[in-house]
Amino acid sequence: MKDSKKFGAEKFLHPQSRIPKRDVSGVFLLDKPKGLSSAGALTRVRGIFRANKGGHAGSLDPLASGLLPILLGESAKFASFFLEGGKKYLAEGTLGVTTTTCDAEGEVLQRRPTEGCIERLDEVVKSFTGEITQVPPVYSAVKVGGRPLYKYARSGREVEVPSRKVTVSSIKILKREQDKFTVEVSCSKGTYIRTLIADIGEALGCGAYVTMLRRVAVEGLPEGRMMGLEELQRLSDALTAGDFSKLDALLLSTGTLMSSLPKVTLDDDKTDKLMHGLRQILDDSCEFSSCSLNPDEHVAIWGRGCFLGVGHIEGKLLIPDRMMSDPFSNHN
Numbered sequence: 001m002k003d004s005k006k007f008g009a010e011k012f013l014h015p016q017s018r019i020p021k022r023d024v025s026g027v028f029l030l031d032k033p034k035g036l037s038s039a040g041a042l043t044r045v046r047g048i049f050r051a052n053k054g055g056h057a058g059s060l061d062p063l064a065s066g067l068l069p070i071l072l073g074e075s076a077k078f079a080s081f082f083l084e085g086g087k088k089y090l091a092e093g094t095l096g097v098t099t100t101t102c103d104a105e106g107e108v109l110q111r112r113p114t115e116g117c118i119e120r121l122d123e124v125v126k127s128f129t130g131e132i133t134q135v136p137p138v139y140s141a142v143k144v145g146g147r148p149l150y151k152y153a154r155s156g157r158e159v160e161v162p163s164r165k166v167t168v169s170s171i172k173i174l175k176r177e178q179d180k181f182t183v184e185v186s187c188s189k190g191t192y193i194r195t196l197i198a199d200i201g202e203a204l205g206c207g208a209y210v211t212m213l214r215r216v217a218v219e220g221l222p223e224g225r226m227m228g229l230e231e232l233q234r235l236s237d238a239l240t241a242g243d244f245s246k247l248d249a250l251l252l253s254t255g256t257l258m259s260s261l262p263k264v265t266l267d268d269d270k271t272d273k274l275m276h277g278l279r280q281i282l283d284d285s286c287e288f289s290s291c292s293l294n295p296d297e298h299v300a301i302w303g304r305g306c307f308l309g310v311g312h313i314e315g316k317l318l319i320p321d322r323m324m325s326d327p328f329s330n331h332n
Helices: 002-007 038-049 073-081 118-126 149-155 193-204 229-237 268-274
Strands: 026-032 054-056 064-072 087-095 097-099 108-111 130-134 164-176 180-187 208-218 263-266 298-303 306-314 317-323
Touching: 026 038, 026 073, 026 229, 038 054, 038 064, 038 229, 054 073, 064 073, 073 317, 087 193, 118 164, 118 180, 118 193, 130 193, 180 193, 180 208, 193 208, 263 268, 263 306, 268 298, 268 317, 298 317
Parallel strands: 064 208, 097 208, 263 298
Antiparallel strands: 026 064, 054 064, 087 180, 087 208, 097 108, 130 164, 164 180, 298 306, 306 317
């Protein structure tokens, strides 16, 4: 309800909303606005497309904006595989303040003077590139003992937060003021930008928290294809009730966006057998996008020119893990 009130749910109502939901599959690259949760954004997009099923790949905090893949229909099966590639963010850090959440939503923990800190930003930022160790914020979805950390934090229960290795490819300083700086960060999956900014603040000696965060790109997803909710709604409003052709044209196929995974292409005979649930022996009839695959590494499986699903390799056996129900239909 909070999202609906804030964004005015009434402006998202349209004659399309009286049309029955439908089975539609594909991926919509949403430019999520600041202030809306990822779950709320999914609800909006599903409603506009009248989709029976849907999910989103990864999450963005309500205070964050930018690229959020919305997965409709069959595409939702593969949510965990869409954000395997590297990511690029824009982030603003404010110096001199630390918060419980490492961003503007949290309670202030400490205030410290910032004199002389911004002058050392270049030097400190360099120390956070390459492979680094992070401790995710307690207000995050990282699970400990099968429970998200934020649930422990909200209940006041202390828990040991496991550290993780991540890779920060580059940090470009775009803007700096006396107590603020803006950076562009290219990093691996699993990197917490809130933690990165907070750690940079600690290294400067004054602390810092995130006041702006925007995801601008994900490796394997086409750039320049994001669309905001307002623009999507305007397009929907201009359509004849029940005509979804122009909306569906915005959807990208599941297979198109699985390029971050190694690719295995099967011949027609193996394709037919695999789609009936049979494991397949990999031989000279198969094509591989990579000459070396790690044991149990996920691979994208293709056959008859279509994306079939995701599997893994054990020895010389291709084991299907998550498969399309109807890979030969449109927008799969």
